[in-house]
Amino acid sequence: MSDIFSILRDHGLLLLVGQYPNGPIGGLALTFALSVLGIALAFPISVVIALARMSPFAWLRWPATTLVYLVRGVPLLMFIFWIYFFLPLLTGHAVSGFSTMLITLVIYQAAYLAEVVRAGIEGLPSGQAEAARAVGLSYGQTMRKVVLPQALYNMVPAMLSQFVSTIKETSLGYVIGVNELTFAASQVNSTLLTKPFEVYAILAATYFILCFALTQLARELERRIARRRAGVVAPVKPALIVASAVSDTPARS
Amino acid sequence: MKLDLDFSVLARGDYPQWIVQGVITMLELTALAWLLAAVLGTVLALLRMTDSRLCKMAVAAYVEYHQNVPMLVQIFLWYFGIPSLLPESVQMWANAVGGEFMFAVIAVGLCMAAYLSEDLRGGLRAIPRAQYEASRALGLSYLNAARLVILPQAARIALPTMVNHTVLIFKNTSLAMAIGVAELTYVTREIESQSFRTIEVYLLSTVIYLAVSLLIMAGGAALEQRYRIRTR
Secondary structure: OOOHHHHHHHHHHHHEEEOOOOOOOOOHHHHHHHHHHHHHHHHHHHHHHHHHHHOOOOHHHHHHHHHHHHHHHHHHHHHHHHHHHHHHHHHHOOOOOHHHHHHHHHHHHHHHHHHHHHHHHHHOOOHHHHHHHHHHOOOHHHHHHHHHHHHHHHHHHHHHHHHHHHHHHHHHHHHOOOHHHHHHHHHHHHHHOOOOOHHHHHHHHHHHHHHHHHHHHHHHHHHHHHHHHHHHHOOOOOOHHHHHHOOOOOOOO | OOOOOOOHHHHEEEEEEEEHHHHHHHHHHHHHHEEEEEEEHHHHHHHHHHOOOHHHHHHHHHHHHHOOOOOOOHHHHHHHHHHHHHOOHHHHHHHHHHHHHHHHHHHHHHHHHHHHHHHHHHHHHOOOHHHHHHHHOOOOHHHHHOOOOHHHHHHHHHHHHHHHHHHHHHHHHHHHHHHOOOHHHHHHHHHHHHOOOHHHHHHHHHHHHHHHHHHHHHHHHHHHHHHOOOOO
16 A cells, blocks of 8 residues: 555656646646547537438438548547547648647547437427427527437536546547556556556546546436436426436345 | 648558558457447346346446546556556467457447447437236247247347447447547548648548448448337
8 A cells, every 4th residue: 555655756747737837747647638529529520420410401311421430440449549540641731649649539539429418309309399490490490409418418428427437538548548547547557667556547537537426416416417308398297207216226136 | 821732642661561561450349349348238228127236236336437537547547557457478479479468459349339338328218117027928038038039129229329339339449549549530630740741631531430430320320210119
């Protein structure tokens, strides 16, 4: 145990912010920056992909569906290498590890988030969109003013889980030398050489605290949203929805 | 950007053999990790159904740890961390027999057991308690009730998410390259750094990954079709 504290005392700052302020920022700060930027940039793209996936036009549906299946079927690591090798070829400039990782995460998460958004839209009663169209709203207005606000609100917990996935995925930046948390920890490990278990236990604990807190937050939000929907949106069958909201206590124990 | 693709490079020298070996290692990793995850996942799901608070809390802690720590970090902890706690003779033995493959199987398998147990738990919760009571009333033991009545139905409900997670196991075996397991991604990097035919090599392995993933998804869809409850 005392080993863990001395590692934290000597290298804690490196794990937290990397070489900053004497060098580039890294460690947990970079992990956080990558995941926040990644999910924030992926979100608007994911809405577009989700709408394209549900579009009546095949020329919109096909590329979006292909992207979703490509992302679902190919490891993230492969995507990282594709971007790593091809972005410089395409642009003619060297691309930093940070940008490589960010672009990969945006593409990957946009496809996964698109499925979340699609599930949210399809989960709404179809009467919502039909009523909006019947009142005379255009397709764009229906989506913007009626469907998306409700669907996205219901999807907040799922998006938070997707954010947790993004945090975990930034660890792959290690492979292309992005100085995020995992990379920083492996550097600490190679300076110390004799304490691999302690270093990687600290690393795992750091990710766990961050991700577990967010997961718990997502669950709490899910409970609240379910309660609100049970009260406001669907008064006809509250028993069913309440049952699924409190279903954290196993039905058969 | 000028593209002149030359796929004949991939047939040169030892490359075909490397690729085949890489694919075999990848599939072995997937199969063994899946087996470990499925067996352990079932045990964990059943443990969580028992009345013991201790069992429930232990399983919950197991699941939360494995779902909230990146798999790469779990692999590192197993490969770099755990052996340093073991006696030296065991470390030597692990190095001699190729410890990286074994630790990759353990890390991926244990992690995905958490996911599969949650899938199964979701399925189990969907089965009314009366089913269990009825099978006990008919004289089945706890284990037989679980094996013959509850689990088959729960597995059917859990199947779609289990298929998704099987694809995830398969995709995550690529992370084993980080500890030097010569699976497909590792081999791809090796060939790329020797031949400099980046596009060709990466295109080939991407197509292989995609093909196997789609195959797993199609297999899952076929199973769903087959075990669907027929209603009139």
